[in-house]
Amino acid sequence: MAEANNNIDRTARTAGEVQQNLAESLGYAEEIIWDLLSQEQEHILLQKLRELVRDPEPPYGSTESREAETARMKQIGANDKIRNTIFNAVWEQRKYTNRQSLTSIIYVMVANVEDVNRAENCQSFSCHPVFRGRRCITGSSGTSSDSSNCCMVFLDENGRVYQSWASYVDTNELPAGVMIAPERGIYKMVNGRVSLDKYTTPAGTTNRKVLGYLDTGSAIGGFAAACIPVAALLTLPVSAPLMAAAGAVGLATAGYATARSSVKLMDRSQHEQSINVSDREARGHWLGVIAGAVGLGAAGATSVMSAATAAGQEVGAITQLTVNGMNISSIVISGTGVANGVLDLILKYQDGDDVTAMDVLQLSASLVLFTHSVYNFRLASTIINDTANSKIGSYRETLSNRQRRAFDKVSKETIRIRGNTKGKLDIIRGVNEVPSKQQFNDLYKINKQLNKEGVRAAFAPDGKGFVLNDQVTANAADLRASVQHNQGPDILGQVKQPIPTTHEAATSTKTIGGSRLLGPNPTALDGPEPTNYAVGAFGLQLSSVVVGGVVFVLKDYGEMIFTHIVNAESIENLITSMAERLEPEVFNFIMNLTRTFMDTMLEELTTVLKFFIATESVMYRILKFILDNYSAAAYDLIVEHTMDILQAVRAYYMALNPNSLSELVKRCDVCEGYYSICKL
Numbered sequence: 001m002a003e004a005n006n007n008i009d010r011t012a013r014t015a016g017e018v019q020q021n022l023a024e025s026l027g028y029a030e031e032i033i034w035d036l037l038s039q040e041q042e043h044i045l046l047q048k049l050r051e052l053v054r055d056p057e058p059p060y061g062s063t064e065s066r067e068a069e070t071a072r073m074k075q076i077g078a079n080d081k082i083r084n085t086i087f088n089a090v091w092e093q094r095k096y097t098n099r100q101s102l103t104s105i106i107y108v109m110v111a112n113v114e115d116v117n118r119a120e121n122c123q124s125f126s127c128h129p130v131f132r133g134r135r136c137i138t139g140s141s142g143t144s145s146d147s148s149n150c151c152m153v154f155l156d157e158n159g160r161v162y163q164s165w166a167s168y169v170d171t172n173e174l175p176a177g178v179m180i181a182p183e184r185g186i187y188k189m190v191n192g193r194v195s196l197d198k199y200t201t202p203a204g205t206t207n208r209k210v211l212g213y214l215d216t217g218s219a220i221g222g223f224a225a226a227c228i229p230v231a232a233l234l235t236l237p238v239s240a241p242l243m244a245a246a247g248a249v250g251l252a253t254a255g256y257a258t259a260r261s262s263v264k265l266m267d268r269s270q271h272e273q274s275i276n277v278s279d280r281e282a283r284g285h286w287l288g289v290i291a292g293a294v295g296l297g298a299a300g301a302t303s304v305m306s307a308a309t310a311a312g313q314e315v316g317a318i319t320q321l322t323v324n325g326m327n328i329s330s331i332v333i334s335g336t337g338v339a340n341g342v343l344d345l346i347l348k349y350q351d352g353d354d355v356t357a358m359d360v361l362q363l364s365a366s367l368v369l370f371t372h373s374v375y376n377f378r379l380a381s382t383i384i385n386d387t388a389n390s391k392i393g394s395y396r397e398t399l400s401n402r403q404r405r406a407f408d409k410v411s412k413e414t415i416r417i418r419g420n421t422k423g424k425l426d427i428i429r430g431v432n433e434v435p436s437k438q439q440f441n442d443l444y445k446i447n448k449q450l451n452k453e454g455v456r457a458a459f460a461p462d463g464k465g466f467v468l469n470d471q472v473t474a475n476a477a478d479l480r481a482s483v484q485h486n487q488g489p490d491i492l493g494q495v496k497q498p499i500p501t502t503h504e505a506a507t508s509t510k511t512i513g514g515s516r517l518l519g520p521n522p523t524a525l526d527g528p529e530p531t532n533y534a535v536g537a538f539g540l541q542l543s544s545v546v547v548g549g550v551v552f553v554l555k556d557y558g559e560m561i562f563t564h565i566v567n568a569e570s571i572e573n574l575i576t577s578m579a580e581r582l583e584p585e586v587f588n589f590i591m592n593l594t595r596t597f598m599d600t601m602l603e604e605l606t607t608v609l610k611f612f613i614a615t616e617s618v619m620y621r622i623l624k625f626i627l628d629n630y631s632a633a634a635y636d637l638i639v640e641h642t643m644d645i646l647q648a649v650r651a652y653y654m655a656l657n658p659n660s661l662s663e664l665v666k667r668c669d670v671c672e673g674y675y676s677i678c679k680l
Contacts, residue, residue: 438476
């Protein structure tokens, strides 16, 4: 991506500070982190690339001119080509990991300085994404997951593949400057600080600069040498020594260009870039090689024929035809090269590496990643909380004193029964949907009656009015008409539940959809959770769920389920979704089957696969298999296929094994590890 080279981050942060933030988001202590995608999950990688290389959006709220639309569509087409190039390069590396994709993304900063010691503190730098893929593993058994001190594959934003970190450092196509990168291409935190390496990029080395001067000098010499025979064709006086000198310079330029084109093709092949003539850059190199070889051959043959003639030797007709044929071939091929070169210059000028849109594209591509991740150097919960506080505070300031009292009471009750994060989101939905601030006046007017009847109002989870004792939903106007004027249905009479107790008493009630999850709010417990639990998992374990009127206590399904939760909110949503859609006996069957799988198969799978399997993943796979194969079956039939379900889910995870059989691994010639290559 040429635009990457011109994308300068002018924020107040230094390159080292940005790398520290990225390491905190993308690394984990001194471990080597991988993202695993199965061979059926290529859409996830494509989605990541769409986030990495974003398409320009049409202007919002204004009409787009035809010229702007044409430019935008052209940019989108260029983006598609970039994404496809990167995707094909990354997806191809599955050959090292048994058709599964094991990659991780890092970022390389290039500071516009020459002093390596100043680079980390530089505030002017470009940012370049690099994919790291697993290649070698320690041990010859083929079952290891340890890739430390082993070769890894690196893929840059141009789709170039490097077989080791040293290869990337020595042969990358980054702009001139000093690159600041995680040590050996791995984000590692040592005592809370990321380990960084700094190198002068190849484009900034003396050898590359000298090579650039040679390229420029040869090009100028070639243009000058080309003018001499043109002048001779136009019958302008050209001396023999000048013609001889022009011939020597021309041959030298052709030879140098042929060599450079050959090296470029070899370089593209070594880095797994396309060398097909359909590729614009490769086509130019092929034409350079072929035209140079044919042209030098024709020049040599012509020189030999001229020398023979000068020596008084007779040149036969066949020889003359051969030399003429070589010269005609050279004309055709070199003419094609000229046309192709001019066309490339026009296209590159139109696309333009210095076009501002390209700069913007590269800036977008290098800085959004946190969705495998997460974007915020802050926790998502912190961002949500700050945003919610600002939104709620701004709305509250617009209320009168009476409205504010009612609003505060409803808000406190909402947070009390649903927790800080979800409660504030429900408040925001509520204030967005409340048709009039008068509703808070209505609640203020009937406050005494509500207290007398033991009823408290909170914002409804869907933003549609208020919910009484977390049971009955109503709007404030209807509620006031019923309580004060006995108009309409008896709303308070419909409230059968007592006021929900607070989470401090560990008995709060939370309504989600049509089912209820009973117990302490997972995100609002006091005191620390066990260290082997994910945030919120311990509170979820102490909860219960109502399914079709039947209460299931979650802790009855064993501790193993909860110690292997990665995201408590995700599995909470999965459980409540099952509670809303399944019969009680099917819900209980899936929960027990998840427990059985975790108790009997998890250890074996972890030993073989060498990666963490989350409870929510297992539960989802069991649910999906049942829905795909037994959605119309009776409960008894589903139970009869218990072992089929367990084996199917086990087979799914075994299919994700990135390692090959031990007899297929080969010893690496570069590192101490072993690798295997499979057919894709």
